[in-house]
């Protein structure tokens with residue numbers, strides 16, 4: 119049962135020392151009750167209190183590491199039903215299914231697709247995270263052979279071993295020792311055997327139920343048998359069931375602290391029609407699926423799904439930002455143009471993309487405006503003449519260029535006179551309002567200088 123803020127308060131030191139970052143122990147207790155703070159923040163909490171609070175203050179959705187090394191991903195640890203309440207924490211994992219009935223060539227080409235799926239979007243690397251090996255053949259040797267190809271060709275990719283046959287599960291999981299794989303396929307008949315395999319090979323178990331009721335019974339059984347890392351499937355397959363079941367699971371975990379459903383959810387979205395598969399996956403990303411298994415990963419599909427996932431799993435209260443500095447494009451010289459913009463990620467990537475498109479070697483000064491776009495930063499008093507002048511002076515760019523000319527965004531043309539007043543010896547040129555006009559602007563500027 120969840121403890122109330124007052125019950126938690128009674129277990130804290132009550133010294134109001136503020137070491138936890140909150141003004142009082144009561145304020146900290148209230149945050150703990152809402153699961154918006156971690157007990158570790160209080161250095162003086164007693165062992166007895168830790169024990170009592172441990173379970174109550176644990177994240178309502180169990181955090182689980184899937185895979186090992188650089189490509190491992192974290193799942194669960196969510197604390198809210200709605201993103202705007204705080205934030206969604208660990209992005210949905212996308213896994214590509216590979217059936218053991220595929221030919222070796224097909225398995226290899228699927229792995230290649232996963233390995234080549236990475237794209238860079240607004241400074242983040244996005245990719246297909248995992249593969250789900252499906253025991254379609256029901257044959258242990260065939261499943262083992264397909265798993266072996268994957269283990270050799272892509273040893274770092276996290277794998278989900280999908281089979282209800284404990285023999286097949288063991289044959290495959292041996293190939294991924296110490297890689298924290300998931301064995302998916304635990305049901306009421308094979309629980310004991312699957313638990314033993316998971317314990318031996320330190321794997322996470324995926325519970326495959328046919329209903330929510332069966333799901334909570336199975337997770338309790340698995341947990342009681344000694345496996346704590348569990349991912350759950352209620353059997354939901356169509357859009358309506360996925361929304362209903364996933365919402366009930368998340369509500370039960372967060373609002374009721376119902377531990378039997380406090381685990382990351384796995385959703386199987388495979389469809390013959392790729393567009394339908396995307397729509398099912400969109401539902402999963404928006405509504406609480408921690409892993410989504412796909413049948414194909416065409417580039418258009420990845421781009422749409424990566425974008426959605428990235429947008430839902432950013433902190434709505436913290437704009438995405440890039441580092442403040444002067445970036446170089448091409449090999450700029452002392453007479454190359456110098457442009458300025460703000461450090462909102464999207465602004466930076468759109469402007470830098472157009473500077474690159476121009477093929478004119480240039481400098482781009484990106485100023486820290488707390489992640490706000492040009493007009494917003496200007497309106498908020500963060501992209502002002504005084505601050506721009508100070509940033510340009512401190513950046514050291516004056517040592518690299520002879521032409522003391524600064525190109526400012528067209529939207530803040532109003533600042534040009536004030537910047538010239540504050541940046542002695544500099545000329546301020548008003549650039550285009552829209553980024554897509556930058557290539558033509560830079561080319562004509564270079565042509566006029568020849």
Ligand code: SF4
Nearest residue numbers: 134135136138143160
């Ligand atoms: S650090 Fe602990 S004792 Fe100090 S105010 Fe926070 S909860 Fe209270």
